[in-house]
Amino acid sequence: MTSTPLRVAISGAGVAGPALAHWLLRAGHEPTLIEHSPAFRTGGYVIDFWGVGYRVAQRMGIEQAVRDAGYQVQRLEAVDDAGRVRASMRTDAFERLAGGCFTSLPRGDLAAAVYATVAHRCETLFDDSITAIDAHDDAVGLTLRSGRQRAFDLVIGADGLHSNVRRQVFGPDADYEHYLGCRVAACVVEGYRPRDELVYVTHSAPGKQAARFTLRDNRSLFLFVFRSEETADPGSLQARRQVLRDEFDDAGWECPRMLDAMDRAEDLYFDVVSQVRMPAWSRGRVALVGDAAACISLMGGEGTGLAMTEAYVMTGELLRANGDHRRAFQAYEARLRPLIARKQRAAQGVVNFFAARTHAGIWLRNMGIRAMNLPWLTRLIAGRSVRDDFELPEYDL
Known part of the structure; x- marks a missing residue:
């Protein structure tokens, strides 16, 4: 427990923000979550959850809740x-590599x-949302869209790839966002x-x-990934649907039926596949965690777990520094930056898995899927990625 509680404003109530709030509360601080959505958001695509993020979830005491909500996927089929199945891969090898924590x-x-x-705490x-940030040596003043004026000791941007805090304090998205050439959409249908x-x-x-995965309660999740030179959000739900129709109407398989079912979905996630690369993750009393600081992209497959890890490490370093935010932010970044850099490089190398440019590329991808049924090859190719090679620090939290 810290001897000097800090008032910490956290922009974003997705995964990174509440994870940070959890650890700050355990350290004796006073977090406030600020979320632009009118209520807690659900949705998004299915993620694989393992590695350091899984170990953080265990330390948070939510492993059973995560397992209850999760699915133990048996196979990937192309x-x-x-x-007709052209390539199939068992997934049990990945679970073994992760020591069952997958x-x-x-x-x-x-x-x-x-x-x-943290919901009631x-x-x-x-x-x-935050409309103005007025940073001083001893505090940070915030102006909110509602008209509220608040003062905090620290402000943390946990507000994703298109971070509002990053834009206001560090500069425009174009300075840090690196587009990987694809857009992604996801929805859940009944x-x-x-x-x-x-x-x-797939x-x-x-x-x-295009891909689908069967969920509980008679639901299915659809995921669409496609190469595009366009990066602007189409805007309305109808415009997003039209972009997907233009891309996938003639893509074969079940795509026409999936698009018809998509029209019944109330929510459609739509975004670019990009990475965030920054020379520094903090400035004064303002810092970033999760995708706001160092998005590895959908291609990396571990971004959510890394965001939870960053939240844990930031709080732990604040504790070790006895609330000295400058020292804590430097230690937080120094500890995590090598891991994030490795994950970003790996993510860039798998774009062709999701969106091979040619029929020959798809054939090669399918050959690779089949080869991954060989346990020794899985260990050789994916072993380091699944194991993370990162020692999760022990903090007195």
């Missing part, structure tokens, strides 16, 4: 236009498990058939991939 779950379900630990300002339990089914055409 199918052709007629639905599950797959919707990102929103993980966020809910994290937020449940810290102030959360929904339907609000009543879709067929259902392949615990099988992640179909590829040159430059694009």
Whole structure:
């Protein structure tokens, strides 16, 4: 426990923000979450959850909730236009590499498990956002969209790839966001058939991939990834749907039926596949965690777990520095930057898995999927990535 409680404003109530609030509360600080959405957000795509993030979840006491919400995926299948399986890969090798600490779950379900630990213990300002940041040597003044004026000791941007805090304090997105050439969309629909339990089914055409995964309660999750030179958000729900129709109407397999089902979905996640690369993750009393600081992108497969790790390490370093934010922020960044850099390099190398440019590239990708059924090859190719090679620090939290 710290002897000097800090008032900490956290922009963003996704995963990174509530995870940080959890650890700050355990250290005796006073976090306030500020979230622009009118209520807690769910949705997003299914993520694989393992590694250091999983170990942080264990220390938070939410492992069982995560496992209950998760799915133990059995296989990944790549199918052709007629639905015939062209490549299949068992996933048990990855679970063994992770020592059994591996599950797959919707990102929103993980966020809910994290937020449940702080929901009734810290102030959360929904339907609000930071419109001005006035930093001083001894405090940070915030002006909120609601008109509130608040003062805090520290401000942390945990507000994702398109971080509001990063933009206001560090500069425009274009200075730090590196587009990897793809856009991604995801939605959850009810009543879709067929259902392949615990099988992640993908179909590829040159430059694009559609996938589906069966969820509980008669639901299915769709994921669309496609190469594009365009990066602007289409805007409205209808405009987003039209972009996907333009890309996938003639992509074969079940794509036309998936697009029709998508029209019934109330929410459609749509974003670019980008990384955030910054020379520094803090400035004065303002710092960044998660995708706001160092997004590795969808291609990395571990961004959410890394965000939880960053939240844990930041709090631990604040504790070790006895609240000296400058020393703590430097230690936090020095400890994590090598790990993040490795994850970003690895993510850049798997773009072709999601969106191979040619039929020949799809064929090669399928050959690679088949080869991953060989345990020794899985260990050789994926062993280091799954194990992380990062010693999670022990803090008195």
